[in-house]
Amino acid sequence: xxxxxxxxxxxxxxxxxxxxxxxxxxxxxxxxxxxxxxxxxxxxxxxxxxxxxxxxxxxxxxxxxxxxxxxxxxxxxxxxxxxxxxxxxxxxxxxxxxxxxxxxxxxxxxxxxxxxxxxxxxxxxxxxxxxxxxxxxxxxxxxxxxxxxxxxxxxxxxxxxxxxxxxxxxxxxxxxxxxxxxxxxxxxxxxxxxxxxxxxxxxxxxxxxxxxxxxxxxxxxxxxxxxxxxxxxxxxxxxxxxxxxxxxxxxxxxxxxxxxxxxxxxxxxxxxxxxxxxxxxxxxxxxxxxxxxxxxxxxxxxxxxxxxxxxxxxxxxxxxxxxxxxxx
Amino acid sequence: xxxxxxxxxxxxxxxxxxxxxxxxxxxxxxxxxxxxxxxxxxxxxxxxxxxxxxxxxxxxxxxxxxxxxxxxxxxxxxxxxxxxxxxxxxxxxxxxxxxxxxxxxxxxxxxxxxxxxxxxxxxxxxxxxxxxxxxxxxxxxxxxxxxxxxxxxxxxxxxxxxxxxxxxxxxxxxxxxxxxxxxxxxxxxxxxxxxxxxxxxxxxxxxxxxxxxxxxxxxxxxxxxxxxxxxxxxxxxxxxxxxxxxxxxxxxxxxxxxxxxxxxxxxxxxxxxxxxxxxxxxxxxxxxxxxxxxxxxxxxxxxxxxxxxxxxxxxxxxxxxxx
Numbered sequence: 001x002x003x004x005x006x007x008x009x010x011x012x013x014x015x016x017x018x019x020x021x022x023x024x025x026x027x028x029x030x031x032x033x034x035x036x037x038x039x040x041x042x043x044x045x046x047x048x049x050x051x052x053x054x055x056x057x058x059x060x061x062x063x064x065x066x067x068x069x070x071x072x073x074x075x076x077x078x079x080x081x082x083x084x085x086x087x088x089x090x091x092x093x094x095x096x097x098x099x100x101x102x103x104x105x106x107x108x109x110x111x112x113x114x115x116x117x118x119x120x121x122x123x124x125x126x127x128x129x130x131x132x133x134x135x136x137x138x139x140x141x142x143x144x145x146x147x148x149x150x151x152x153x154x155x156x157x158x159x160x161x162x163x164x165x166x167x168x169x170x171x172x173x174x175x176x177x178x179x180x181x182x183x184x185x186x187x188x189x190x191x192x193x194x195x196x197x198x199x200x201x202x203x204x205x206x207x208x209x210x211x212x213x214x215x216x217x218x219x220x221x222x223x224x225x226x227x228x229x230x231x232x233x234x235x236x237x238x239x240x241x242x243x244x245x246x247x248x249x250x251x252x253x254x255x256x257x258x259x260x261x262x263x264x265x266x267x268x269x270x271x272x273x274x275x276x277x278x279x280x281x282x283x284x285x286x287x288x289x290x291x292x293x294x295x296x297x298x299x300x301x302x303x304x305x306x307x308x309x310x311x312x313x314x315x316x317x318x319x320x321x322x323x324x325x326x327x328x
Numbered sequence: 329x330x331x332x333x334x335x336x337x338x339x340x341x342x343x344x345x346x347x348x349x350x351x352x353x354x355x356x357x358x359x360x361x362x363x364x365x366x367x368x369x370x371x372x373x374x375x376x377x378x379x380x381x382x383x384x385x386x387x388x389x390x391x392x393x394x395x396x397x398x399x400x401x402x403x404x405x406x407x408x409x410x411x412x413x414x415x416x417x418x419x420x421x422x423x424x425x426x427x428x429x430x431x432x433x434x435x436x437x438x439x440x441x442x443x444x445x446x447x448x449x450x451x452x453x454x455x456x457x458x459x460x461x462x463x464x465x466x467x468x469x470x471x472x473x474x475x476x477x478x479x480x481x482x483x484x485x486x487x488x489x490x491x492x493x494x495x496x497x498x499x500x501x502x503x504x505x506x507x508x509x510x511x512x513x514x515x516x517x518x519x520x521x522x523x524x525x526x527x528x529x530x531x532x533x534x535x536x537x538x539x540x541x542x543x544x545x546x547x548x549x550x551x552x553x554x555x556x557x558x559x560x561x562x563x564x565x566x567x568x569x570x571x572x573x574x575x576x577x578x579x580x581x582x583x584x585x586x587x588x589x590x591x592x593x594x595x596x597x598x599x600x601x602x603x604x605x606x607x608x609x610x611x612x613x614x615x616x617x618x619x620x621x622x623x624x625x626x627x628x629x630x631x632x633x634x635x636x637x638x639x640x641x642x643x644x645x646x647x648x649x650x651x
Contacts, residue, residue, distance in 0.1 A: 145341070145345075146344075146345055146348045148583065149345050149586065149631060149632055149635050150345075150348075150349055150352070150586065150628050150631070150632075151585075151586030151587070151589045151590055151627055151628060151631045152586055152587065152590055153586075153587070153589070153590020153591070153593055153594070154589060154590060154593065154608065154623070154624050154627045154628065155352075155624070155628075156590075157593065157608065157612060157620075157624075158353075158356055158357075158620055158621075158624045159356055161612045161615070161620060162356060162357065162617075234471070238473060241473045241475070241476070242473070242474070242475065242590070242594055245473075245475045245594060245597075246593070246594070246597065246609060246612060247612065247613060248612065257473075260473070260475065260476055260479070264475075264479060264598070269479065269482055269483055274483060277476075277479055277483070278480070278483075280476075281472070281473055281476035281477075281479070281480070284473050284476065285468075285471045285472050285473065285476070286471075288470075288471040288473075289467060289468065289471040292467060292470065292471060293467065
């Protein structure tokens, strides 16, 4: 009896192997290796990862790196750049380089935290909707559809204007508005994973819903969710600058968006003080670009729904517009 | 599904979405802690005055009754009265909306035309210099904060081309009472920079979207078949790939309308362009809730309506819907 058992158990696994490796879940280590490979081999992903890492380091070590205190008046209003102040001074006579370094902190915090909120809500909705299907799916996707159609910036403005100006509110508002695309992406993934043989087998062996979700579905979706979070960070940072520009940011917290708003409101343009207004925008743009490039590259490589292009000379693997495609 | 079923379904969705937007509008403004009478708005008011004002504004009733009254007022086109000048909100929204629409339409048209052009070329010439540079340019514009791009145009482009960078018309010109032609030229000149800003920002997104959609279609088996039949590349791109890609492209363009409307608020505050966006911006500063509520409703309903039009357009574009 004990001699026969291993053979009996190994049989289905052999069948699966013979029937195509597609159905076997890739081990977590292989996913990690693939992420690393993408970052190393694709120039866009490398650029994104390096810039993101640099900004994170600058944000962490801002107090050590910044040449001046971001609240200290060290010279004239809108003093042009010179050797001691590389990017000149702002409307309060504060060193722009120091302001930019401290500003990275708030912009990154908002980006990370809001993306995390969006990931939690969107991930939960997507997994529940894709896994359970049926009525749950219909109801959740209807709600997602409504949110998708309502314009985001006006909604953010209205909510921010009513809730009041604080960092916590901004993070919540951005996170609670941008979860829809994550939910759609995750839903379409979960729907296909749910139908795979290894999940069905686990269910046949008596695994409950929560075990199936956390042990078998989530690990498969997690890498894609992380890639999506990197993309979401870009959107969150963008939204933060928009809110700050409309005077709805936290006026106590120096962020890149606030720097743009301050310079605009205090006549930097008519005073020809480009150094107060160009650098913060460049910082935001580069950070958003980095997040978008890294996120897209990761999503491309982690998304199993890839096809091959037929018109190119070379053969490229293609990325379907998942999440946005199945809007109807 | 029959064609009429589809239309009924989409109409129902649009109507329900409008209703959701109205309800959301009500919840956001009425569920907020405090109301028009508490807090900064009425710091030195006496108790009786507050009670009277509450009664006048209908705030003493239950939330449900308030909701019903709100819906009834909306049905009559009554959006309440502005806190600032005590005038009805609805007429104040029309003028700005009329200023905003042509500006956004100009920018959007620009970005659709050029976005499709470069997106198709990039997908067709995948992996070449053209592809890489148009993706980079697209990503670049996509990454720029809208308001900052507007400021940069004011800073560097406006003086170069001697374009006006603020307002909607030349106040001196108005006094001289010119003919309609110089007035129109003046309007257009004021429209160039705001339109260019929104156009460039969404141009980046459209290029990337069109490229992905085209690439995906190029991966279909019928493209391989067409190629095997020996059809010219241009015919395949135009007749087989682009026509089929137009479906997702149309959807995504209409889905991005919400984003365009949001961009309008930022752009109009940069260029001081008296549209619905600037109205919203000013209302936020003045804490004029009825105006904010009205502007939000108008913006939301126009986006929902545009999406509804897209659904009907889809019906014409895609015969499979009725199958």
